[in-house]
Amino acid sequence: MYRDRLTEMHGTPNGLVFEIYYPILAVIGVPANLAVVVILPRGRCGLSRCITFYLVSMAATDLLVIITSVILNRIAGIFFPFTFLSITPICSLRLALIYAVIDSSAWLTVAFTFDRFVAISYQKLRTKYCTEKKATQIIATVTILSCLKNVCLYFTYEPLYIINNVPWFCSIKLIFYTSTAWAAFDLFHCILTPCLPFTLILLLNALTVRHILVTSKIRKRLRAQSNSKKQSDPEMEKRKKSIVLLFAVSGSFILLYFLFFVTFIYVRIANVAYFSGFNFSESTFMLEEYGYMLQLLSSCINPFIYAGTQSQFRAELKNSAKYPLNLIAALFKWRKQ
Secondary structure, eight states: OOOOOGGGOTTSHHHHHHHHHHHHHHHHHHHHHHHHHHHGGGOOSSOOHHHHHHHHHHHHHHHHHIIIIIIIIIIHHHHOOSSGGGBHHHHHHHHHHHHHHHHHHHHHHHHHHHHHHHHHHOHHHHHHHSSHHHHHHHHHHHHHHHHHHHGGGGGGEEOSEEETTEEESOEEOTHHHHOHHHHHHHHHHHIIIIIHHHHHHHHHHHHHHHHHHHHHHHHHHHHHHHOOSOOOOHHHHHHHHHHHHHHHHHHHHHHHHHHHHHHHHHHHHHTOOSOSTTOTTOHHHHHHHHHHHHHHHTTTTHHHHHHHHOHHHHHHHHHHHHHHHHHHHHHHHHHHO
16 A cells, blocks of 8 residues: 655655656656647547547546656655645545556556457457447446545545644554455455456467467468468558557556566565565565556556657657747747748
């Protein structure tokens, strides 16, 4: 569970790392995801409407992750520990919202991976499943369920301090550790995120790779029988961009969530606390913190994947970057005239 322990990071070498890392993450992540939300809906990047819906929803959710988890939680906790954000009711709401948007981000990545798996592996089902309407329904369902699932977390916190009758910060209630119902909820919560998304994405990618290899061998054999001359396969060329995009997005998710996933498994098996006394020299604490850092990094990496794999997106990004410069140049020209 998140706790507001970042106020104790000042003056320590590891605290300095956090003080530098999270502002950089915010400065990069906010404009990068905003660019995706603005550019992709224009429909000029050569992507289907179904893919566009998923990518835009993922970018919007990742933007919320950066705002809530990085800016309002980590940066505010480091630089502005005693603000209204740390009053217990607001703190509890903020933490529940953080979990909701992180869950939504993870499961939208699963939904996108499954959509591309169906599109690549099942041509007959593709026409019924890979549509704008179905994508909208799935995105809405994932978002609503993620919010509903994390509403209960609001009630797991109590004040850490009470100063002048004002409750400050969030501490997990003792009943959360002693109640069987809360223990079951915590296990259910952790299995749904990150365990299940991580496993499903890994499995779907493995099945997709297997289908591509089998299909590629069959098509090569058929083309060799029909024509001895080496020619490009138009069908495989058509699907190449979609495949590259799928593996880049889901692959980055697996890599950046891996340490977070390993930490969760280690803590459960070894039955150790995530952190004890906020000791920065403890390996378990640092393992958890670096896992969080990589997990949050995954919320700003997708725009760079789109720029690296989609030439039309790069062109639109360049045009969007030139627009303010052209506008300023036009204003200077107008003033001179």
